[in-house]
Amino acid sequence: MLHIKGRKSSSQGIHPISFGLLSICLVLVSCFGHGSQELSEAERSAFGEYVNQLDSAVTGAWFDRMGVSADADSVLAYLRREVPRNGLDTTAFFVPEIAKDLEIVHQLLFDSVGMSINEVLPRLNAHLSKAYIRYATGQRYGFMKPRVFNHMDPKVGNPGIFARVFDYDPALPDTSVAAKKMTESDRLAFLVSSAPDTYIYKALLREMDKTTNADKRHQLAVNMERCRWQIEHPKDVKRQILVNIPAQQLWAIDVDSVLDMRICCGAVPTKTPLLHSAISYMQVNPEWVIPQNIVKTEVVHHAGDSAYFARNRYSVIDKESGDTLNVASVGANALLSGKLRISQKGGVGNSLGRIVFRSQNDFSIYLHDTNNRSAFQRDRRTLSHGCVRVQKPFELASFLLSDVDEWTLESLRISMDIPPVTDRGREWLHKHADAPHPYRLISYHAVKPHVPLYILYYTTFPNPKTGAIDYWPDLYGFDKVISKELKWISEGSSSR
Template identity: 45%
Template sequence: MLHSESRKNRTKDYIALSLFTCALLFNITACKNDIFMSQEDMAARLRLQLLADSAQDAQQHLGLFISSHTDSLEADRLVSRYYQEGNEWVWLNDENEDFIEKAETTVHFLENEVQKIGFTPKAFFTTEILKDLEHFRTLDFDSTNTSVTKTMAELELNLSKAYIRYALGQRYGFMNPHKVFNRLDKRKEGGYRIVYDVDIEQPSEDFTKLALAHAADENPSLFLAGLESHHPVYNQLKERLTTDSTPDGRQRILCNMERLRWRHTQKTDSTQKHVFINIPSQQLWAIRPDSVFSMRICCGAWKTKTPLLSSKIRLIQLNPEWNIPGSILRDEVSLHAGDSAYFARNDYFIVHRNTGDTISPKDITRTQLRSGAYRVAQHSGPRNSLGRIIFRFNNQFDVYLHDTNNKNAFNYDRRTISHGCVRIQRPFDMIKFLMSDAQEWTLDKIRMNIDMRPEGDKGKRYQREHTDEEDPLKGIKMSYVSVKPHIPVVIDYYTLYPNPETGKWETWPDRYEYDKQIARRIKPFMP
């Protein structure tokens, strides 16, 4: 205690003596007209001297601050790691003579900008930072029992955390969807189901160092201003914040603004041909630079959510067999082991994986079906659950777009009914969209393979000439059609978004309650 009081007294005496010396030097030099130095310049010199003389003790306090706080935000963890690795101080160092002005400019930028995105300045330590800056401006470190070294450490850490919270949040998002959404649905066998697999840009320690290096710029706010999303929908949502005062409406806006901070590595926009699927609206949009058309979809139920992903459609499969996924085989089909009528009614057949032999349903048990030694598939044809067409793209879930034998499902208001794949309302229109450069004869061959009438002259003539043959499709049979070039597909999730076809803003239900998860994660930043 005595040691602490001694240090305070020494600090007080040092500052008083320094101020007296500064004033004396000012009067002498001013009278002699040799060197002119304002009182402000003298105070700035003193501040730099204080920083230099207190650096070692302040470094120790900074370490204590970091070790005594648990960082719950990724931005804060990256900042703490930066200092723990022994990197140089960013704001308060003996080379940064104008640190007060630079810090104030940055804080005032944050105060203004965070409110424009619906956040509170309190989440960026603005009050604490301005208070500590005032202590440095007035060199008031004793009248309020404020330690120079502790103030230095607190100010340096709060400035960096506020700066990186904003920089990281605006550049990559204020939450990481991979870490949040992929920890929601527990699997029976342990672990969690992956429901978010969009490839997005991720923050790194390198970005932290780059951002903090820009704090040495004459105006660090210019760097921060350049990080905000330039997506046109983001800017429109930001504008809507100024007119929507309802709590639910503002929360919906903030959640969808956050989604638009997650920058996809696979770029798609209105100038590029692509397929956009939105789960909350239960719709698909096929987008060309000059036109858009939409169709209804059926997507995953609550327990078997359709994963959010980005990929490219590469292949069209005609008349597929449906190899029933293991989870459906285990939880549903196996319950009907021994029931031949059930298997016949659904066009299912059983195959031994090792021998390839077809097994009679009456000779199989529930345990055998769940053992993994057998697969169950559904014959191709009009009763197949996948319909007549599949659109395949690379993904880890074996999820795809497909036709369906249950066309009536598209009339439901709530169409979250599948096991994860996406059923589409007009599959042949999708073929024409993907293969817009294909000749009519190619499209007619596809039509005839799935029992549709040909529309071109060549196709009609072929059908007339081969109608009476035992196998009319013998010369034109097709199972797979390549899509070239591959067409980007994005399965995403927006509850407020302009309809790509009409341009009108629409709101949709939070079907998988992802908005709730986002709102919970951005709550620390909200008023």
């Protein structure tokens, strides 16, 4: 053991932290400046001077019996590496300040910078603590509150009420967990483990590592923030359906295959909400019960217009009696009363198309076919009232019914007016050629087990079919909201 003859403190002995600081300084000098542990008399005297100046009240989470904990340097190294990898600004996590103060302590530069040890150590402790808690908590919960998305769009006619577009109730950040872990021996491991563990985050992080374009790095940083929110994220498992709004694309993922197709999603005033649910059943040739918000914004303007109702195959039914009313006698006030149900008959021309895929959610949002097939040829397909129209409805139904027999699929084809592919199907169609349309060999079919459905919003995303990171436009302006709320994105991540 190395012994030092320095000036004693004014107390009975050297404070434990003071002794630890002296010890670690000796180790650092031996490692970073000398080939042996022999120190000059001047060096011994210098150590003693600083140790004697240390106030016994100076304590902190980052000092131990050996002085400044080695974890301080480890945390600094981790933040220096990982903060830029996430597209964030190191100054938001006090990295320059921590590095400067650690250098002062390690090199005993107190006199050179005109600061006492009692100034530097408390400041170093505060910055390390703030950086640790801020980064660990941010990685675990997000650096912004996603609930802001439910306060974006005022409802028409009710400016004080906002339309919900985010069907999650994410947990609020809990800094106490990181604060407690900061004082424990595994604090560095906890900091590392705070990073999101989703396959999307890991893919975006790998893309960030090899991307130098500032605008792409900014876009990646925004989308990595989405991965941190405490919500249900897609898992890298089989049998799930992903709908990504900016991509205007759907992927039905199985263990050894991926079915992809275009979608049409909600227009900007009637955004498709982001949610996690599961497809539980499908209806073939469904009746469309027109939501009251569409009645208010569209149908009511045609009150009493029999030609409009006939052209669209709309019926007006009294909810209490079940009677179908003469549309010519139904005025605007009656349509808006909530006592009537306006519905569109199933079959050809129905707005839901020939099949709808139902899932439980608070928005009455579902996937469905459409009678407007040409819409899928558009580049921008934000045109629905919020539901998601799918380009390949039969293929999606086949994916959901992967374990059924061929006749079930053939019955589905016939019910959707798709030409049969089997002799049995062709024979059935020939025998029933004069039967009324639509054919209803299948009207309902359960999906067992239910298939997870995620409606997402990522403007950069690992394509489930190709594995490549794709970039898409910010159709709803959600990226701009994150950029505004997340003030810690590095300026070097954007050319703005």
